Structure formats: C-alpha cells, structure tokens
Amino acid sequence: MEGITLEEMRYPMKTVIIYAHPSEKSFCHAVKEACVQQLREMGHEFYIRDLYAMNFQPVLYEDNYSQFYQNKLPEDIAAEQEYLGWAEHLILIYPTWWVSMPAILKGYIDKVLTNGFAFRFVEDSAEGLLNGKKAYIFQTTGQAQKLLTSKQLTSSVETITDLGIMKYCGIETMTHKFFYSVPYVDQEEREVMLNEVKEIVQGI
Numbered sequence: 001m002e003g004i005t006l007e008e009m010r011y012p013m014k015t016v017i018i019y020a021h022p023s024e025k026s027f028c029h030a031v032k033e034a035c036v037q038q039l040r041e042m043g044h045e046f047y048i049r050d051l052y053a054m055n056f057q058p059v060l061y062e063d064n065y066s067q068f069y070q071n072k073l074p075e076d077i078a079a080e081q082e083y084l085g086w087a088e089h090l091i092l093i094y095p096t097w098w099v100s101m102p103a104i105l106k107g108y109i110d111k112v113l114t115n116g117f118a119f120r121f122v123e124d125s126a127e128g129l130l131n132g133k134k135a136y137i138f139q140t141t142g143q144a145q146k147l148l149t150s151k152q153l154t155s156s157v158e159t160i161t162d163l164g165i166m167k168y169c170g171i172e173t174m175t176h177k178f179f180y181s182v183p184y185v186d187q188e189e190r191e192v193m194l195n196e197v198k199e200i201v202q203g204i
C-alpha cells in the first residue's frame with residue numbers, strides 16, 4: 001500500500017447511527033446493538049442519534065419551514081447537522097411502516113437535510129453537498145420478501161431513499177439491507193440476520 005502509512009490504515013472511522021424505533025424489544029434495537037458491538041470492536045468513533053429517546057420533533061412547521069429556505073437554523077437542528085457533517089459513514093436503522101420509514105425519521109430528514117447544508121439549488125436542478133459520505137441502511141419488514149419484491153415495493157423504497165434522498169445529497173448508499181418477515185422468523189434466523197449486520201459493518 002504505497003503512500004499510506006500504517007497509522008492512516010488504522011485511522012478510526014467516524015460513524016453516526018440514526019436509529020428510529022420506539023421499542024427496545026424490536027429487532028431494529030437488536031440490529032442497533034449489533035452495530036454498536038461491531039463498531040466498538042473495530043475501534044470506530046461513533047455517535048447514536050436515537051430519535052425516539054431524543055424526543056425528536058419531526059413536524060416542519062411554518063417557523064422551521066421559513067428557516068429551511070432562509071438557511072437560519074434552530075439550535076437543535078444545527079447540532080444534528082454537526083453530527084452529520086462530522087460523520088464519514090451513516091448507518092440508518094428503522095422498520096418499514098406503510099412501505100416507508102417511520103414519520104420521526106422522515107421528519108429528521110425534512111428538518112436536518114436542509115438547503116445549503118445537504119444540497120443547493122443549481123438552475124433547475126440541485127447539487128449534493130454531502131459528497132464522500134457513505135450510507136448503510138438496515139430496514140426491517142413485516143411482509144415476506146417474495147410479496148414485497150413481486151410488487152416492486154422494495155425497489156421503489158430503494159429508489160426513494162437511496163436515490164431520491166441520499167444520492168440527492170451526494171451520499172452514496174453502500175448497502176440497503178432489508179430483513180424480511182421479521183415478526184415471524186425464529187431465533188436462529190434472527191442470529192443469522194444479526195451476523196449479516198456485523199459483516200456489513202465490518203466492511204465499512
């Protein structure tokens with residue numbers, strides 16, 4: 001590895017986990033714990049933004065809405081932007097709710113990925129401002145894989161999230177991993193899934 005010192009190879013990566021699930025009994029919670037364990041083993045620096053624990057207020061009201069366009073931000077949103085600005089890697093963990101993400105996470109995206117921070121308008125298009133950052137998405141589902149894929153329900157979710165949101169802001173989605181039929185799988189299958197989580201995080 002010419003030109004890269006051993007120290008640089010060991011450079012601890014900066015990761016932010018954005019976690020959106022209200023229950024500690026959920027599989028998403030187990031996924032978050034698996035990520036944390038793996039990141040610790042790898043010596044990565046990381047922060048967790050646990051949106052329910054933070055009581056994050058997701059609704060973009062008029063005051064924030066005007067600020068969205070004026071680029072004057074409330075303090076809590078500016079703090080979230082600092083986390084995201086600092087991160088090289090983003091791990092998103094959430095369940096599928098109505099073929100989408102929970103409202104609290106959608107609201108986080110509405111309020112935090114602002115014009116001037118995450119993107120800027122260029123003539124009739126937009127330019128991402130978070131280039132170089134990478135996303136790893138873990139999304140659980142209640143329905144079975146064959147039911148969802150046969151109706152393009154997972155591919156449409158990928159288009160919206162990975163392209164419409166992440167790529168729009170310059171963030172490359174490295175993995176969008178769906179864990180299917182989560183309420184119906186046994187413990188053994190859950191362990192297999194959690195090992196997959198650790199392998200993906202190991203690849204960061």
Ligand SMILES: Cc1cc2nc3c(=O)[nH]c(=O)nc-3n(C[C@H](O)[C@H](O)[C@H](O)COP(=O)(O)O)c2cc1C
Binds near residue numbers: 025141
């Ligand atoms: C409000 C709500 C909406 C849901 N909508 C969907 C859906 O559109 N598609 C689906 O596959 N599962 C849906 N589910 C089931 C959840 O996705 C499933 O229970 C969850 O992913 C399991 O993971 P968890 O243990 O981490 O919650 C929904 C559940 C809730 C509470």
